[in-house]
Amino acid sequence: MSEARPQELAQPILGVPVPAAIFLTVTVRPGAEQEVRESLADVPGLKRSVGFRIPEAGLSCVVGIGSRFWDRAYADLPKPRNLHPFIPLTGPVHSAVSTPGDLFFHLRATQIDLCFELAHQLMRHFEGLVDVVDEVHGFRYFDQRDLLGFVDGTENPDPPVDDIAAALVADDPLYNGSSYLVVQKYLHDLTAWDALPVEQQEQAIGRTKLSDIELPEDQMPSNSHVALNDISDEDGNDRQIVRDNLPFGRVGDAEFGTYFISYAADVTATEQMLTNMFMGNPPGNYDRILDFSTATTGCLFFVPPIGLLDDPDAYAAPEDVDDGTVNSTSSLQADGSLGIGSLKRSGSK
Numbered sequence: 199m200s201e202a203r204p205q206e207l208a209q210p211i212l213g214v215p216v217p218a219a220i221f222l223t224v225t226v227r228p229g230a231e232q233e234v235r236e237s238l239a240d241v242p243g244l245k246r247s248v249g250f251r252i253p254e255a256g257l258s259c260v261v262g263i264g265s266r267f268w269d270r271a272y273a274d275l276p277k278p279r280n281l282h283p284f285i286p287l288t289g290p291v292h293s294a295v296s297t298p299g300d301l302f303f304h305l306r307a308t309q310i311d312l313c314f315e316l317a318h319q320l321m322r323h324f325e326g327l328v329d330v331v332d333e334v335h336g337f338r339y340f341d342q343r344d345l346l347g348f349v350d351g352t353e354n355p356d357p358p359v360d361d362i363a364a365a366l367v368a369d370d371p372l373y374n375g376s377s378y379l380v381v382q383k384y385l386h387d388l389t390a391w392d393a394l395p396v397e398q399q400e401q402a403i404g405r406t407k408l409s410d411i412e413l414p415e416d417q418m419p420s421n422s423h424v425a426l427n428d429i430s431d432e433d434g435n436d437r438q439i440v441r442d443n444l445p446f447g448r449v450g451d452a453e454f455g456t457y458f459i460s461y462a463a464d465v466t467a468t469e470q471m472l473t474n475m476f477m478g479n480p481p482g483n484y485d486r487i488l489d490f491s492t493a494t495t496g497c498l499f500f501v502p503p504i505g506l507l508d509d510p511d512a513y514a515a516p517e518d519v520d521d522g523t524v525n526s527t528s529s530l531q532a533d534g535s536l537g538i539g540s541l542k543r544s545g546s547k
């Protein structure tokens with residue numbers, strides 16, 4: 199297993215886009231840290247109990263852990279290098295808020311009943327330990343469109359190679375197969391958006407509406423969503439993330455939203471995109487999409503390798519070693535492997 203590739207260590211982050219999802223953000227009650235940590239080991243079993251009965255529906259569940267909860271419950275483990283609270287941004291016109299979230303559950307399937315049943319079972323499992331602070335039921339809309347009417351997801355990195363590279367950590371022996379999850383719940387002002395001529399909507403997004411073709415370079419406004427999110431590093435390589443946005447809404451409340459959800463091996467790519475969108479690139483040249491879309495939540499989570507949910511102690515730093523110093527590479531062996539078969543270190547708690 200020490201030779202395992204990141205995708206073999208990962209939670210079910212990648213896959214084909216599915217028509218239904220539930221996004222659950224919860225906080226953990228004070229004093230419940232240890233019990234929650236232990237109870238997370240049961241999540242894959244709960245998923246199997248619900249999903250096995252309709253295997254073709256492809257039920258999956260990804261668990262993310264927020265920075266503050268990590269500090270409360272996993273302080274004996276090396277902290278993932280890019281795990282920190284979502285950084286709020288106050289741009290010239292629009293803001294990206296940072297909101298509470300200790301754990302995140304991303305439930306997906308081809309039918310919503312399975313997501314709902316698993317969400318219900320999870321809440322029973324964590325009853326008295328957690329509080330739901332945000333719950334969104336997302337649905338796939340026509341042609342993979344968002345509620346602004348544009349196809350959403352086209353330029354995601356291609357499976358099965360580019361998406362793995364973009365989403366899964368591969369250069370951190372202890373946490374290979376992990377990922378960084380950023381979520382934001384956006385509410386759209388559809389009345390104002392629908393009042394725009396289609397040509398102006400296309401300039402806001404950077405693609406044509408009906409045919410989903412990227413605008414030619416000489417017609418691409420610098421404040422379009424595509425222009426600000428198509429980013430590269432100093433060597434000209436694309437900096438990519440994997441998105442799995444879904445629409446949600448309530449017609450009676452005139453609520454029309456996009457749940458933005460993204461996985462990244464390097465969360466600074468996501469953060470660069472957010473900076474471009476909200477602060478502008480160059481500063482002040484902010485994303486036109488924000489004039490019609492308000493971010494009402496913002497959270498960052500570490501998505502650990504699946505083994506960490508099952509047996510976090512195997513990832514813990516030794517409390518004492520011969521010379522009395524703490525080994526920051528934790529349970530890693532001299533060869534850089536985890537030394538597993540069993541994920542447990544000898545002498546681990």
Ligand code: HEM
Pocket residue numbers: 344346348349350351352353354382384403405423424427428429439441456458468471472475487491
């Ligand atoms: C209101 C919320 C959002 C909506 C409705 C939305 C919608 C879209 C649409 C329609 C596209 C073009 C098709 C595609 O390639 O997927 C797109 C592209 C993209 N979006 Fe968003 N998006 C939202 C928020 C975000 C956020 C917050 C980020 C990053 C932090 C982001 C990152 C991207 C990226 C990387 C692309 C591909 C750019 C390219 O290389 O062409 N989006 N989005």
